[in-house]
Amino acid sequence: MSAYLEITLKIAEADRPNAAGVYTRYKQPFLDKIPGARSKELLIRSDDVQVLHGFDSVELAQAYLGSTLFTGDVVEALKPYLQATPDVRIYQAV
Numbered sequence: 001m002s003a004y005l006e007i008t009l010k011i012a013e014a015d016r017p018n019a020a021g022v023y024t025r026y027k028q029p030f031l032d033k034i035p036g037a038r039s040k041e042l043l044i045r046s047d048d049v050q051v052l053h054g055f056d057s058v059e060l061a062q063a064y065l066g067s068t069l070f071t072g073d074v075v076e077a078l079k080p081y082l083q084a085t086p087d088v089r090i091y092q093a094v
Contacts (some may be wrong), residue, residue, distance in 0.1 A: 002038065002093045005053040005061040019049060022077040029069060032064040036060030062088045
């Protein structure tokens with residue numbers, strides 16, 4: 001089975017290019033270094049921005065949330081652009 005980690009971010013339209021830069025900067029390290037990482041997509045809506053991560057399992061998606069890449073790099077880089085606490089959800093694909 002596989003899993004998806006969906007993180008919804010409330011980011012002002014003016015800050016979205018900078019936030020997209022964070023996505024671009026960490027996409028390849030995510031794919032190369034995170035166990036079970038399959039994909040990472042940036043989805044933009046008028047109300048918010050979503051980052052959809054694909055994983056081999058729910059457990060590996062949960063482990064990524066505690067990784068140094070996520071907590072130390074991605075979260076810190078996004079902090080100046082966040083207008084609210086991100087909504088984090090993990091889904092199991094069947």
